[in-house]
Amino acid sequence: MARKAGSHAEITGPAIRDAALRLFARSGFAAVSMREIAAEVGVRAGALYLYTPDKQSLLFDLMHDHMQSLLAAWREVRVDGGAPFERLETFVRFHIRYHFDRNDHVFLAYMEFRSLTGDNHGAIRDLRRAYEAELETILSDGQASGDFDLPDVRVTALALIAKLNGVLTWYRDGGRLARDDIERVYWTMTQRMVTA
């Protein structure tokens, strides 16, 4: 991938983000050096600073863009008027599918939250809470309408997110179960969790 001097702004910028995402997700933010990222892209370390002011910003931008995309994508598919069960099914299937396609993004947002410094921490925390609130609203609406029977809305929301995120730690393409199967299994488990 080594590349000679020249102008490649259109490809270098995204390539840096791709490489950083992959390496951060695999080894952890603190364990990856700017030189490693640069080597992966095929440039020298100094060249990275044309695209990011520093390493922390690189992490933050990756996480921030991911969270914004996640929320935007969810707001595209959600249906506010439906029955609680349908809204919940939509959420669960959306969440699982999104994670299949953006495994590294989600993994990074989950694992490197504590690597954020200063205001970055609060900014991502707020976006995360906004996403969790989407689920929590569905659950409390269903609880209020009597469709769901939950021992505790907040804990159920957190447990559900944790359960769904668990897919991240073991799913690999070409494994025993197809994506549709996994989606179905998780929806079945979720249905049971919210009813007595």
Add this chain to the structure above:
Amino acid sequence: MARKAGSHAEITGPAIRDAALRLFARSGFAAVSMREIAAEVGVRAGALYLYTPDKQSLLFDLMHDHMQSLLAAWREVRVDGGAPFERLETFVRFHIRYHFDRNDHVFLAYMEFRSLTGDNHGAIRDLRRAYEAELETILSDGQASGDFDLPDVRVTALALIAKLNGVLTWYRDGGRLARDDIERVYWTMTQRMVTA
């Protein structure tokens, strides 16, 4: 905590492990320096090497001892002959309680798995799988006896572990719910997950 020169092997050894555990859990293995650990203990960085050959061993020993203790503690409380529901309840309550008391240990074992190098990785993976297998055995026994109705035993086991581990990310002493309440909520959710 600064301490003058002298012999303190009995306290320094454990103090190093305590400090390393706390710092690794808070900031991540790669982000913590040997100097930080030493400062926390009240010695200089060089003194750490009387107690560990290197930083990686410090991490591995913490994780290894934790996993061994976890398995040993579980084998103390488990009852092989009981009904699947009782065995599952024992596991869920044990797991949650153990996590309350050893939050940092469990968090570290979970988050820093990827920081293990060489054979250390496989050794901890095996211990983790042995623990997961304990749950999986309960689930498949219950499935075989007809007590449980599971869409997929393996996925249910992983989802259950992920759900329970989720407590780690939000539980704090003195929060809205007491430990007993949390235990009860998680057992309620678990019961539902394994029955139609």
Add this chain to the structure above:
DNA sequence: GTCTATATCCAGATAGAC
């Protein structure tokens, strides 16, 4: 058992040539 001092290396980030 701990300290001071240091060897060795690599980190993040910048300056100026091309």
Add this chain to the structure above:
DNA sequence: GTCTATCTGGATATAGAC
């Protein structure tokens, strides 16, 4: 836009004095 070269600081780990 990228390179080479470099500054500066801090990392792990070791050696030898006390």
